[in-house]
Amino acid sequence: MEKDTYQLIRPNDAMRRQPKQDRSIKVVNAIVEAAHSILLEHGRGALSTTTLEVVSGVPKSSIYQYFPNLDTIVFEVYRLVIRKQHLKGYQEFPRDKIHTVLSFIYWLLDWSIEIHRKVLEVDKTLLVEHKGFWDAWQELDANIAPESSTESFIYEQLKSCSDFKPSSNDMLRVHALGRAVQLMVYSLISDNIDFIDDPEFRNTLAKMCYAIFAD
Numbered sequence: 001m002e003k004d005t006y007q008l009i010r011p012n013d014a015m016r017r018q019p020k021q022d023r024s025i026k027v028v029n030a031i032v033e034a035a036h037s038i039l040l041e042h043g044r045g046a047l048s049t050t051t052l053e054v055v056s057g058v059p060k061s062s063i064y065q066y067f068p069n070l071d072t073i074v075f076e077v078y079r080l081v082i083r084k085q086h087l088k089g090y091q092e093f094p095r096d097k098i099h100t101v102l103s104f105i106y107w108l109l110d111w112s113i114e115i116h117r118k119v120l121e122v123d124k125t126l127l128v129e130h131k132g133f134w135d136a137w138q139e140l141d142a143n144i145a146p147e148s149s150t151e152s153f154i155y156e157q158l159k160s161c162s163d164f165k166p167s168s169n170d171m172l173r174v175h176a177l178g179r180a181v182q183l184m185v186y187s188l189i190s191d192n193i194d195f196i197d198d199p200e201f202r203n204t205l206a207k208m209c210y211a212i213f214a215d
Contacts, residue, residue, distance in 0.1 A: 015066055015076070028066055028076075030056040036077045039122050047074070074123050081122060085115040093157070101161045105177070105209045108154070109202050112185045117196060120189070128190055154178055165213075176212050184208065 019025040034056035038047050047070055049060045056063075067073050089111040099107070119127055155174045158164050167173070184205050188195050195201050 015072060016064075016068055017066060019066070024066075027058055027062060031058050031063055031066070031073065032076045032080055034058075035073045036080060036122065039074070039077060044074075044123050044125065071126060074126055077122050078119050078127070081118045082115055085111075085118050089114070090153070095157075099157065099161045100163050101158065101213050102206065102210055104157055104161055105181075105206050106202065108177070108181050109185065109205050109209070112181050113196060113202060116185055116189050120193065120196070124193060128193065150178060151175060165215075173212050177209055180209050180212065181205070 015028075019028045031052060034052050035047060038051055038055060049063055049070075052058070052063055052073070053060050063073075067076075093107070151171070151174050154177060155170065158174065158177075159166070188201070188205075
């Protein structure tokens with residue numbers, strides 16, 4: 001369940017005000033959903049307050065009440081996409097399958113890579129130019145697993161891996177794995193978007209992450 005007060009880290013512009021009442025939440029959701037549709041179907045060049053008004057049915061005056069510019073709206077679309085992809089991965093994780101530490105790392109990397117792939121579909125230029133760190137795990141904690149945490153989720157899956165060896169520093173290793181996955185994927189894609197389609201991309205990252213569990 002999404003917490004209305006939670007804010008995704010963004011480097012520059014923020015919403016003018018956060019919706020609190022049901023009506024204002026529906027208005028903002030309509031704007032963001034409309035922007036998402038326009039961006040996917042026609043690209044950033046087609047996004048304007050005029051097209052948003054037509055697609056969402058929300059007047060320009062109301063759009064400006066919440067958003068100071070179009071970039072701020074795109075950031076909210078990013079957040080929407082990240083949230084949806086988190087939920088999909090969290091729900092579809094193959095819990096009935098026996099994993100090794102390495103196979104789980106590959107799953108974790110694929111989850112993060114797919115999130116970034118979906119965000120890049122929305123607006124590549126803004127993602128690369130803004131160079132701000134998107135704390136993906138905090139977004140998951142806030143919206144998907146409020147009674148638990150992403151670290152708990154990762155730890156539970158690692159403990160069930162057939163070759164996992166417990167140590168006195170388990171939580172340090174879990175934290176390092178989570179941060180390594182999200183930071184490396186984001187940083188390398190920000191440096192070169194084409195890395196995401198390189199077949200060696202995930203293999204290279206997997207080797208680096210697996211080193212956390214080497215004896």
